[in-house]
Amino acid sequence: MSSRERAFAQVDVFSATPFLGNPVAVVLDADGLSDEAMARFARWTNLSETTFVLPPRAASADYRLRIFTPGGELPFAGHPTLGSAHAWLESGGEPGDPDVIVQECGAGLVQIRQTDAGLAFAAPATTRSGPLEPALLARVAAALGIGVDRVVAHGWVDNGPGWLAVQLSTAEEVLALDPDLSGVRDLMIGVVGAHPDGRFELRAFAPAIGVDEDPVTGSLNASVAQWLIGRGAAPSRYTASQGARVGREGTIAVTTDAASQVWVGGPSTTGIRGRVLI
Template structure:
């Protein structure tokens, strides 16, 4: 198997090693689905991405996104991390913005004041979840009934169910029982004005609590915008329990709802499957 360019990018961190890492395999053409899945299991990160030539002529590149368990049609920090790696590897966008092709279609990414930001994709599922499912999740997370304000699907391709809690302290107090949580990716959040706290849980994944989660932030931001529960610009904090300092910048303007953050390459080299 040929050598491939490889980068590991820290995304959404307030400083290096404080965000969410994503492994990016450039020049992934010719790899089989089994190859991609094996590499993702080996990196043992929440996501590994593989850059391919686009199928849609409007796109600058195509990306496939794998967890240690399965392929995903969309994910947030892999989108920005892959874009950063592609630009750093001399990728040249066709226009002012970068157009990424992935499982949910085309995703627009822009560069703005040192940040990369993607337009939040539309939700494929929204609205309330079944009462018995919500109660099972509440018990698995140990959330007091009085602290649970609302629950909505915020699924933009990543499957998220989001629980809005009464306070940021209530979010930080949660101690999940992953054996009882089930297979649905669950996010919890609270906040007001320009500061929100988020946590994300994916039972069974290599990293069952995700450090910083762009797809969840995009889904929550879509919910908050629809119900006018947040200003046009604010910051989502995530990862404190894990010793991270995740900062997701949300901005709503006439072009859409943008989910942005910093990205920095911390590992840069070659993936050598043959060992030679």
């Protein structure tokens, strides 16, 4: 297929200050692109994720989204979901239901709604849970440069990308980590700890998809929120921060509705808008 111009945006997600969140590249008119063309473009943008907006297949969806990292395709990711919805709305997209956008992706249908904090997505259910095996926990602790005894809690929190999580006693401990990821190139590791004021600090190490540390991670925050709230380790509404060690200021708002659905949201700002030749 020959190249043509397609609408394009690059959106900064999870920061009220432009260029201090996590960027996502969004191709808004991706109909007809091959898998290889999408993968090649995602490698070229060299961002943690690049998305492609397509006509929906499900009757109840407003659009279909494919999400690529430089290393391959993901069934779901959080900040690309919010950034793509933001770009879709700015480009004239109109949801069938004015109160909710329905995104179709590899993980199924994801609801997105407007909140005081910005767009928020309904956290998908985790597909794998339960504690880490002792040998795996030891490998993760060694990669983080800490003893297993410093891990307050641990578990699988996978909602598509393959996340596992460990909780440390404090946010200060999380921020002090200087990991060696050479021995965990097959893993997706989230680390969380609490600030004295009740906020949580997260860091996301994703060597399995070629990203040593992700600035701000919607999918991880979504699954960690369910893990923390489900164990009574966090209230039903809280704020998390992420990205300080990589020069970002990500802010994530977590809320739980009356139906016990966890929502994860934050502000989005378009940094680049135009057309791309693919």
